[in-house]
Amino acid sequence: MWSDEIIKGAGLGLRTSFIEEVYDYQLKPNWFEVAPENWIKKGGYLKKLFEKIRQDFPIVCHGLSLSIGSPDPLNFSFLKELKDFLDYYEIKVYSEHLSFSYFNGSNTYDLLPLPFTVEMADHIIEKVKIVQDFLGRQIALENASIYLILEKEMEEHEFIKYIVENAGCKLLLDVNNVYVNSVNHGFDPYQFIDKINPDWIEYYHIAGHDRVEENLIIDTHGQEVIDDVYNLMEYTLKKLGSKPVLLERDNNIPPYNELLQEYKKVKNLVEKHEKQII
Numbered sequence: 001m002w003s004d005e006i007i008k009g010a011g012l013g014l015r016t017s018f019i020e021e022v023y024d025y026q027l028k029p030n031w032f033e034v035a036p037e038n039w040i041k042k043g044g045y046l047k048k049l050f051e052k053i054r055q056d057f058p059i060v061c062h063g064l065s066l067s068i069g070s071p072d073p074l075n076f077s078f079l080k081e082l083k084d085f086l087d088y089y090e091i092k093v094y095s096e097h098l099s100f101s102y103f104n105g106s107n108t109y110d111l112l113p114l115p116f117t118v119e120m121a122d123h124i125i126e127k128v129k130i131v132q133d134f135l136g137r138q139i140a141l142e143n144a145s146i147y148l149i150l151e152k153e154m155e156e157h158e159f160i161k162y163i164v165e166n167a168g169c170k171l172l173l174d175v176n177n178v179y180v181n182s183v184n185h186g187f188d189p190y191q192f193i194d195k196i197n198p199d200w201i202e203y204y205h206i207a208g209h210d211r212v213e214e215n216l217i218i219d220t221h222g223q224e225v226i227d228d229v230y231n232l233m234e235y236t237l238k239k240l241g242s243k244p245v246l247l248e249r250d251n252n253i254p255p256y257n258e259l260l261q262e263y264k265k266v267k268n269l270v271e272k273h274e275k276q277i278i
Ligand SMILES: [Fe+2]
Pocket: 142, 174, 205, 207, 248
């Protein structure tokens, strides 16, 4: 009943803080994004609520613990749980971060930056192919917000191109992350968008951030989206084409009716440009 669903319009990251309120308002998100790690082991009342949401809304999964750039081997017991979850709920879209978080078996609980080298890109390509094969799905990788540039044999957009084209995966393009990196590392975010191939894109992320200094932004997902990021999102929709957009809000989450007001702004923007669907 879920397998042929279409993700279109604007989505919202599903949080336990407001899951009980989703049906209380006339305005409902077109779809939800969930972190599978937060729901795989859930039981009882929350699981029932999740299953009701799954019944009524399209869902995509955005993972937290794949750690694709890590030197550690892939965790196949996690991948098995993930595959069972995706298969059971008939979730087609699964994305992860172009970063790493595990090292020597320890979780750093952070999305750490990767060196933009051929060696790292090849390492990721090999792992993505194994993951896609195991899950029986094409996955998407998200461009990261980066605070420290490590070794760099190529530019970030070249690193993304190399991986996406050779691994046969998709890109989850986070427009806020492009903006954050452009301020922190001093480049033109519009020129970055111009270098992205529309064919790579699964969907977009938009989010708020904290500007702590003139040239330093921390990607908190804890504030409202600023106008500069909306403008970059609008440019991206025009330049790269309409795809679904997900509003991320992970911290400092306002009351649900307030979050819906921001969601509505994103939805209006997407619908203005919506011409095609995934
Ligand atoms: Fe994101």
